[in-house]
Amino acid sequence: MLRIDNLSAGYDRLEVLHAVSFSVERDAPTVMLGANGAGKTTLCRVITGLIPARDGGIFLDGANITRLDPSDRVKRGVALVPEGRQVFPDMTVRENLRLGAYVHGEPGPAEFDAVFAMFPILAERQNQRAGLLSGGEQQMLALARALMSRPRLLLLDEPSQGLAPKAVALVAETVNRIAAMGVAILLVEQNLILAEAVARHVVVLETGTCVADGSASEMLVSGAVEDSYLGKKRRH
């Protein structure tokens, strides 16, 4: 579904990602683990086209999307739930959702209904300002907004950040439901509880280099990732 091939990228003179390669399959939600500054957000930005690749390639179902504009990538099915959620606080829930569908034109009632069926809390609060929602509800809105673009691949950049454990559990359940709909998942995270609840496949990024890649059962259950790369303090 998604193939990252020897990808390098960075900012000005700083190279952050060094020849990163891995794949994401539709039936194996993938979690990329890495400490602060490892380059996880940079990777999300390169895949979505917000910053250019310096070298290497990004392939979606075999098609080379490395040089496409961000909006063309969205049209092909790439959606991002950005770090910090980035909902528009002064717009209503419904207006935020509408923006998620922008590449396909004006969304119809059926598109709103599909998302509201999955997120009843957003249906109830659709005419309220997004800034009035709790952190967990804003994360649901960020997920729902991404779904409005009808993604085939959903990238999630640390959706657990700043959320209480109950809200993290809801994010996990929601991401698993989205995966069950046939959407490929790449979740970048430091939270092992969320990672374990979602991952079938795990990739570890350390200072811009992939240092481990394997099945979740090999890598998470054994505790190897936790011990080697993240430190036990992150399990809470």
Ligand SMILES: Nc1ncnc2c1ncn2[C@@H]1O[C@H](COP(=O)(O)OP(=O)(O)OP(=O)(O)O)[C@@H](O)[C@H]1O
């Ligand atoms: N806009 C930018 N301009 C210059 N350097 C940047 C920029 N954004 C990130 N960096 C640098 O790139 C490196 C990787 O940052 P990135 O945000 O991708 O890491 P991360 O793994 O997502 O970390 P975090 O968990 O803290 O978000 C860091 O050294 C960071 O300082």
